Amino acid sequence: MRTSPELESPAHEKAWLLRVAINLSKNKLNSAWFKRTDTLEESYPCADLDSNLAFVWDAVRALPSKYREPIHLFYHEGYSTAEIARILGQKESTVRSLLHRGRSMLKETLKEAYDFDE
Secondary structure, eight states: OOOOOOSHHHHHHHHHHHHHHHHHHHHHSSSSHHHOOOOOTTTOOOSSHHHHHHHHHHHHHHHHHHHHHHIIIISSSSHHHHHHHHTSSOOHEEEEHHHHHHHHHHHHHTTTSSSTTT
């Protein structure tokens, strides 16, 4: 679009736009950021975790994805709330709210396994 080439017909313009879109998509797939990311799977392995904490990550996996993703990124991956907001495409305050609600849900879920009132 920056070069503004003079095209012979609307068919050439369409082909040129498609080629530009394809090339930009390939650039995105080959970018360093895209290569460093990993998908968050439903059955994320917890074998390397202490057996005392495995039940916590099982409870995290049972959460709805809108709460599970921020909790995983914050506690397991070590991202800040600002970084999580950029990753998920949300406001930082939204991420903090999701973390708070997710923690509350985990607290209720894990109440039998651990006494939080101590």
